[in-house]
Every structure is written in structure tokens, then in C-alpha cells.
Amino acid sequence: xxxxxxxxxxxxxxxxxxxxxxxxxxxxxxxxxxxxxxxxxxxxxxxxxxxxxxxxxxxxxxxxxxxxxxxxxxxxxxxxxx
Numbered sequence: 001x002x003x004x005x006x007x008x009x010x011x012x013x014x015x016x017x018x019x020x021x022x023x024x025x026x027x028x029x030x031x032x033x034x035x036x037x038x039x040x041x042x043x044x045x046x047x048x049x050x051x052x053x054x055x056x057x058x059x060x061x062x063x064x065x066x067x068x069x070x071x072x073x074x075x076x077x078x079x080x081x082x
Contacts (some may be wrong), residue, residue, distance in 0.1 A: 055075075
């Protein structure tokens with residue numbers, strides 16, 4: 001992989017394949033299609049109570065690397081906090 005690969009746009013077929021894999025992953029686990037969005041909203045509500053975290057930048061994703069399905073959650077600390 002070269003540095004230029006980071007800037008190339010994905011082909012529409014690659015994007016479609018990723019989306020299909022995500023839909024199948026949701027169905028296989030019995031999760032509603034908007035599971036990540038609902039979970040993200042809930043996490044924002046909970047972490048907005050704590051000033052140590054930047055709740056506006058919370059991210060939730062279901063990822064599949066071909067072998068393992070993962071729930072990926074990013075809850076960043078607020079800037080300027082030690």
C-alpha cells in the first residue's frame with residue numbers, strides 16, 4: 001500500500017459491498033438496521049453528563065474484517081482536560 005492509496009476514492013462497487021456486508025452482519029446478529037445510531041444517541045446522553053468527555057464526537061460502528069465482527073465505539077476525551 002502506498003501513501004497515494006489513502007487519497008484514492010473507493011469505487012462504487014467497493015462501497016456497495018461494504019454496505020451489503022454491514023446489512024448482513026446486522027441481520028445475522030438480530031440487530032435492528034439503525035442499531036449503531038440508537039446506541040450512539042444513548043451514549044451521547046450518558047456521556048454528556050461528564051465534562052471529561054467530548055460527547056458530540058462519539059462514534060459507533062459495526063465493523064467486519066472478513067473474520068470477526070466488531071462493535072467499535074470511540075468516546076474521546078474533551079480537549080484541555082488532563
